[in-house]
Amino acid sequence: MNAVRPLAATAATVLLAPALLAQGMRVRRDTPRLPPATEDATGAAGRAGAPELRLLTLGESTVDGVGVDSHTDGLTGRxxxxxxxxxxxxxxxxxxxxxxxxxxxVRRELLDSACAAPADAVVIALGxxxxxxxxSPAAFRRDMLALVVAVRARLGRVPVMLAGVPPMDAFPTLPQPLRTVLGLRSRALDAQLARLSQVxxxxxxxxARAALRPEHFAADGFHPGAHGYRIWGEQLAGELARLV
Structure with missing residues (x-):
């Protein structure tokens, strides 16, 4: 099944290229541009005086806090x-x-500053x-593997969790057929992240499928809102707690 998805995604992209280009330009023009979270991108959670755990998240706009005002309400904070x-x-x-x-x-521009301080666990949200x-799926896998290797070179053998690429056919703001094509492509990339878990x-x-319900998106219909981030953060935390 996973071998079929990249072929289907490529074929759909080629066949529908003119319509996809027009829809992509219209979505870019009409979708509200939400800013990232404005507060400092550091914080602490839990009881003061308890044993400490240092968490680093790396990624795209979801790690940048787009969709909420505060990082505390975003993916990393939740x-x-x-x-x-x-x-x-x-x-x-x-x-x-x-x-x-x-x-x-992310590897070229954010990694050095992000890894300047030690971390006990790293969560990466990209795709x-x-x-x-x-x-392409193969190129994405190479890029992600290079990022994981670079993280380990700086921080040591810390556990690295790869947050799955969300299926973009669930994004309310995307029209058809763009939604279906990006859904196929995002699933193909996520299959490559699953392969990297062999490392x-x-x-x-x-x-987290529950976070992808329409009511859990922000006003742009593209990024999670506060409730979507909470569901996603709680899902990742349940898995990460077994590793740290």
């Missing part, structure tokens, strides 16, 4: 809060995200921009 609840530890978190970034750009840019110390967690 993940840290839930992780503190699961582990009883004081979770110190750093969100290193950039809106519009793909996997290569939507690689999908939009029509990055020792790397885990893949599929996207």
């Amino acid at each position: 993940l840290a809060i839930a992780l503190a609840g699961h582990t009883g530890r004081r979770v110190h978190w750093l969100a290193s995200g950039r809106t519009g970034a793909n996997a290569r750009r 939507v921009n690689d999908t939009i840019e029509l990055r 020792d110390g790397v885990w893949h967690v599929p996207a």
Whole structure:
């Protein structure tokens, strides 16, 4: 099944290219541009004085906090809060995200500053921009593997969790056939993340389906809102708590 998806996605992209280009331009023009979270991208969750856990998140606009006003209500903050609840530890978190970034750009532009301080666990949330840019599954896998290797070179053998690429056919703002084509492409990229979980110390967690209900999106119909981030963060925390 996974071998079929890249072929189907490529064929659909080629056949529907004129319509997809027109729809993509219209979506870009008409979709509200939401800013990233404005507060400092660091914080702590859990009881003061409890054993400490240092969490780093890397990624695109979801790590940048687009869709909420505060990182505390975004993916990293909600993940840290839930992780503190699961582990009883004081979770110190750093969100290193950039809106519009793909996997290569995160490695080249964010990694050095993000890894300047030690971390005990890393969560990476990427793939939507690689999908939009029509990055091939094989190229995306290489980019993500290079990112994981670079993280480990700087931080040591910390556990690395790969948040699944959300199926973009669930994004309310996308019209048809663009929605279906990007859905196929995003699923093909997510299958490559699942393959990377064969690397020792790397885990893949599929996207939280409950977070993808229309009512859990932000006003742009493209990014999670506060409730979507909470569901997603709690899902990742439940998995990460078993690894730290």
